[in-house]
Amino acid sequence: MIDVAFSTAKRLQENMEKVVLGKPEVVRSLLIAVLAGEHVLLDDVPGVGKTLAAKALARSLDGVFTRVQFTPDLLPSDILGSNLYRSDLHEFEFNQGPVFANVVLADEINRAPPRTQSALLEAMSEGQVSIDGTTRALPKPFTVVATQNPIEFEGTYRLPESQLDRFLLRTSVGYPQPDVERDVLRSHCNGEPVDQLSPVVSCHEVLESQEAVRKxxxxxxxxxxxxxxxxxxxxxxxxxxxxxxxxxxxxxxxxxxxxxxxxxxxxxxxxxxxxxxxxxxxxxxxxxxxxxxxxxxxxxxxxxxxxxxxxxx
Structure with missing residues (x-):
């Protein structure tokens, strides 16, 4: 089983580094979070590749990927889902929110107020959500990759301590070296490179790797x-x-x-x-x-x- 974990990590790393150039520590941080079955917070100024890194991970994994753009008017139900009344069936029907995915990109998470940020607490710690007295399990594997702008930026909120505690890692991306930035510019001549990535690992392999990590x-x-x-x-x-x-x-x-x-x-x-x-x-x-x-x-x-x-x- 450990060989499966080695292979999974290597394939994910090689695939992600095709588009996340010159940032091996960022790629490794994302891999550590996935293999540990936990979550990662990318904290840096806008435009340095936080969202790119998250998308590279999601596209390397053969699972469901969703992106939530956090804004001041975002509600918890916009993330978790809600019960809607079906008049034709005379009953309530649950509409899943974007949190029901294998990789969830919470983009600019600190631009939403703490009440909305806290909607992810149960999902990140227990892999489930509770709505109107009903608990629903999230798909496995489940990883949240959140991006955050520095708190000094206008329109941002501090993440509550309870929210921060759900992230295994917090790391920065940083500006690239000049030669790496030149390669980045060249790689975008024919479109967005991350859109050309194909899955290299299945969800089953990730779950096997997570079991191997525990051993x-x-x-x-x-x-x-x-x-x-x-x-x-x-x-x-x-x-x-x-x-x-x-x-x-x-x-x-x-x-x-x-x-x-x-x-x-x-x-x-x-x-x-x-x-x-x-x-x-x-x-x-x-x-x-x-x-x-x-x-x-x-x-x-x-x-x-x-x-x-x-x-x-």
Whole structure:
């Protein structure tokens, strides 16, 4: 089964990198989220390829893909669906919302108010939605790829802490290098390259890979190391709120998924160190969180914590 996971990760990566040029870490972040059965938040300025990366993942997977453009007037029912009365049948009929898909692109998620953002909480944590007293399961696999503009931009809202905690990873895309940007321009001469991608992995293979990820070896000494990093966030004088147990579980699973992406069936300390900032920094609350630049400061605090914690030999 682990060989299936290695093959799945490799095919997805190679296919996505045909259009997501010069951003291997962004591609790997998306793969880690999918293999771990979780979700990813791409946080950066407009126009650097956040939506492109999400679409590349969706088109590489032979499943259902939907896109939700978050706006200030978007309602929870626009995402989840609603019951509509059928006069010809004299009964209510449920119309599924775009959340019923394998890959959901929540584009510019922080342009909708917190009430609408919170509509995804149950879906992202439990893979189901509850509407009018009825619970409906979402398709499997299920991954939300959300994009977010910096909170300093006009017309944006802060994501609630409970919403941020549902994302395994938060990462930036960043501007490309000049030579890579030249290749990007050339690749768009004959249309949108992402539209030419074909699926290379089935949903069944993804589910098999997710099962294999859970069997990746995680030595007791490394579990203790991971928990030491988690506990250090709770003891830090710079943080008002440290990492939760749910975050620790996500951290654990993310390290297993990263090992698979690196074609290993065991976790090494570098997996824990590499994922500390993207997995933990958006889950902590600074004591001076009212100040601007919260994100970079939180990332710096987590990075310093990882540097202080002793790595097992």
């Amino acid at each position: 990746v070896r995680f030595e007791d000494s490394l579990i203790s190391y991971l928990l030491a990093v988690v506990d250090a966030t709770r003891q830090s004088e710079d943080l008002q709120v440290g990492v939760s147990t749910r975050a620790a579980l996500s951290y654990f699973r993310g390290c297993q998924a990263r090992a698979v992406c690196m074609e290993r069936d065991y976790v090494v300390p570098d997996d824990i160190k590499s994922l500390a900032v993207p997995v933990l920094s958006h889950r902590v609350v600074l004591k001076d969180s009212f100040m601007t630049g919260d994100r970079s400061r939180a990332e710096q605090v987590v990075h310093e914590i990882v540097q202080r914690v002793t790595v097992p030999v």
